Amino acid sequence: MKAAEFDYLRAASLAEACEALKIAGDDSERKIIAGGQTLVPLMAMRLARPTLLIDINDIDDLKGISVSSEAVTIRAGTRQRAAERSDVVRDNLPLLAHALPFIGHWQTRNRGTVGGSLACADPSAEIPLVAMTLDAQMVARSADRGERIIPAAAFFEAAMMTTLAEDECLAEVRFPIWSDAIGVGFHEVSSRKSDFAVASAAAQIALDSDGVCRRIALAVGGVAPTPTRLGQIEAALLGSRLDDKLVSETTAGIGAMIDPDDDLHGTAGYRKRVAGILAGRAICDARDNARVGAQGRGNAA
Ligand SMILES: Cc1cc2nc3c(=O)[nH]c(=O)nc-3n(C[C@H](O)[C@H](O)[C@H](O)COP(=O)(O)OP(=O)(O)OC[C@H]3O[C@@H](n4cnc5c(N)ncnc54)[C@H](O)[C@@H]3O)c2cc1C
CATH class of the missing domain: 3.30.390.50 (CO dehydrogenase flavoprotein, C-terminal domain)
Structure with missing residues (x-):
């Protein structure tokens, strides 16, 4: 089966993606596409029928991993494979480093993003489980309200549902680093x-x-x-x-x-x-x- 007809926007910045996500007040459904590993099959089966697809793959601000003394920040568009291979993740977030190789195949991790996995909120998914264990904070952005921080405990609402609003893009996730030596x-x-x-x-x-x-x-x-x-x-x-x-x-x-x-x-x-x-x-x-x-x-x- 082929996807239903949709419009496509390749956003050049987070601001442009957020502007495009703003609710139009009609029947249109706007959806972000990141790695496409879940959304594309859903569209092909017509279980998802977005009228506008907002591609975030060109947005440099949504890629990369950084570390401070308190947290590792992974921007939402970072590929799962990049996180798996990251020295910062291995040295500071060993729990996430252990969990990432369990996700699908390396081919899906090459495309699938950290933010896409969190936004999908599959009850069996590894990254949401680690986020919940470590009290991670999701950082969402919208055109009208700016930045909002959502603790993991308030982010996962139900199977495949989060508390992200329809006009919000997940921008990054912050995993706290424990100051103690950990296992x-x-x-x-x-x-x-x-x-x-x-x-x-x-x-x-x-x-x-x-x-x-x-x-x-x-x-x-x-x-x-x-x-x-x-x-x-x-x-x-x-x-x-x-x-x-x-x-x-x-x-x-x-x-x-x-x-x-x-x-x-x-x-x-x-x-x-x-x-x-x-x-x-x-x-x-x-x-x-x-x-x-x-x-x-x-x-x-
Ligand atoms: C064969 C196969 C096996 C898999 N096995 C596993 C597994 O074992 N464990 C596991 O956890 N996952 C698994 N996955 C899922 C996969 O690894 C991705 O985590 C998942 O598909 C979502 O990431 P994505 O970047 O592809 O998101 P997409 O498919 O692009 O998007 C998924 C949803 O999230 C939304 N979204 C994406 N990014 C954002 C954002 N920044 N802000 C707001 N909304 C956003 C989209 O609008 C869409 O609704 C598997 C996938 C495949 C195809």
């Missing part, structure tokens, strides 16, 4: 390598020099309409040494905290069970590599 863990199961995850889990942990957990962030994906932060599990493990028994007993409770759906790829019961197991593995990996960092600090002292 990270990321696990997922999928029907085939490169498929979307049936369930996934991400953890980032900081230990003190005695091996006690002084900071933990944990979230699961693919088991609810949006990535789900597990504050109760974090609270139960904070202040402990994260020994295997405690981690396994605590994460066994995750199934009761989530309410996934059945689908072709897995039943709700399977997803409940596997989410707990993956979360346990992610925590143990994060603990083990945080221990290496904590030992390094101890030796240096």
Whole structure:
């Protein structure tokens, strides 16, 4: 099938893209196209019928990765593959570096953008899960209201839905950097390598020099309409040494905290069970590599 007829604008600047997105007050539907990895198939199947396609691929201001002492900023049009290969991401956002290779195939990551993945808000997607785990901030821009910062917890509204307004373009995402030495863990199961995850889990942990957990962030994906932060599990493990028994007993409770759906790829019961197991593995990996960092600090002292 071919896409329905549409007009096309190749925007030269973020300002031009935002101006074009302004709601016309009629039946027209304006959509940004970034990597096109989701939108083009949807248009070909006529599940999406934008009347104006606003191409952001020429906008230099929407590309690139920068770092400050507090955050790594990834501009929305940055290709997923560029983030995967970035030294800044590897050195400062190891959780994202672990998660990126799980996205599709390298061919899709060559085109797919970081912002496109966030704006798509697929419940199984890796970048939204990492954004939720690390309390990332989305920076949206519109022609009329300028810049708006949306915390991850307020950004993912439902499956494939965000709180971006129709006239807003996602400009960048800011991932906070923890000041402590950290360990990270990321696990997922999928029907085939490169498929979307049936369930996934991400953890980032900081230990003190005695091996006690002084900071933990944990979230699961693919088991609810949006990535789900597990504050109760974090609270139960904070202040402990994260020994295997405690981690396994605590994460066994995750199934009761989530309410996934059945689908072709897995039943709700399977997803409940596997989410707990993956979360346990992610925590143990994060603990083990945080221990290496904590030992390094101890030796240096
Ligand atoms: C074969 C295949 C396998 C895949 N596997 C996975 C997987 O395992 N995990 C995973 O997470 N993803 C997967 N994807 C999705 C893919 O990697 C992209 O993340 C996704 O398609 C969206 O990014 P994009 O840049 O292509 O966005 P597009 O397809 O261009 O746009 C998607 C949507 O986001 C909107 N949008 C894009 N950019 C912006 C912006 N800056 N501001 C506002 N709205 C915006 C568009 O209007 C559109 O509605 C897969 C894709 C394919 C084709």
